[in-house]
Amino acid sequence: MLYLSSCTIGSVKDTQGNPLENVSVTAYGDCAGQGCGTHSVTTLTPAESLTGFQIQTIPNGYYVFNPYYPGNAAQNAMEINLDTSESHYRMQFSKTGFKDVWMDYTPDFEDYYINGQSFSATKVPEIYLCSDQEVDSDGDGICDNAEIMYGTDPFLADSNGDGIYDDQELFGNGSPYDMNLRSLLHYNINVSDFNTSKDFYELLGFSVLLQVNVDVTDPNEAQGLNLPPYSLIAAPMFLGGFIIDLIQFNSPYDGTAPHDSPDDLGLATLSLKTENLLSDMAVFDANNITYNLIAGTLSDPEVIQFADPDGTIIYLTEVQENAGLNSSGLTYVHGLLNTNINVSDLSSATTFYEEIGFNIIDQQNGVTNIELLDGHQFTLTESISGDPAYQEVNHLGIGRIAILTTNIDQDIKVLESKGIDLYTSQAIVPSGPLNILRYVAFEDPDETVIELVEYN
């Protein structure tokens, strides 16, 4: 005879605090009891086929996985437990018209005494389901109204600033169907002469954190960037929360000049912002950096265009945010304005970027505005340019952009389930000092390279 002892109990409400009836609650744990067979459901996620056990909430919003049913009702008796190798199991809450909630749940059984009898139960935290229409202002996957109920900030994806996003704090890994992109990590800018370019970007206000020589001899590791074994010098350079990863490829070296038109497909331009464009132009004059006025007047400039030593096109736009001066005191540049990606077909590019986890803001006049959770905006611009994106990541210019994710293994499964080809089927751990991260790279429909990075 099975020894059953433990209830799993909880309730589900809408974001106004009203109980929700007939919510399907599925626990993907180990099940013991007569009810396991009839309540079993199979869910196919991008990563795996999950077997769970499903019940419905009753009119007061409660659900119980109850091993104590007497008599005939014993056919519904179920005790949900952890697989011995796991620290949690997944729970899924679904109701038509509402967004699913997936939660990693660690049971915590306590004893209760009712009518002289001892019961053991674990109480699942209250779940508030967002309707399909409810707004999620900070993009952390939890609608504003539910955040108010949970006590998190509806306008901050990481309310307490500890580096763990609100959805992760509340639900762990969350839905196995979702991508987990969070923020723009860096641009890789390839240059022909490391020191010359380092000086140039330092003049703009960037500062080098560390400089590394990288020698990748293992072809499997090199495949992470779709290259043969390679060697390079690299330095992450910081300015105003934005990072350029400056790279000089030693081998294989490709000296082809960067895009010469801002309309060329892919990452044709770098767009920075400054507090004081007039002052910056004086700095450029003093350092023999030529520029063209794009908007405004010479006495009241708004946007200028110039180039790095290899010809990578840079726009500088005056945006006064009282960001303070950078430490160099040379220019008033204070970070990245936005990221533009030129695409040949806006409709398929928009679909692609939505599939890989961007939020679509709007689409108008041949441009789609998209953004990441951190609010950094990208524009996808339809271009009729015949010049393609760079074919390899070692091409001079902006070779790729890297985006921070919080679950790269799941992202890989989701991307594969959508038929997107990755350079490698598993995340690469770089050899040497960068082994604190894992990455995977792939291309958009115009072969622009996107890299996803997760820190260990």
Ligand SMILES: [Ca+2]
């Ligand atoms: Ca939110």
Ligand SMILES: [Ca+2]
């Ligand atoms: Ca939030």
Ligand SMILES: [Ca+2]
């Ligand atoms: Ca947090």
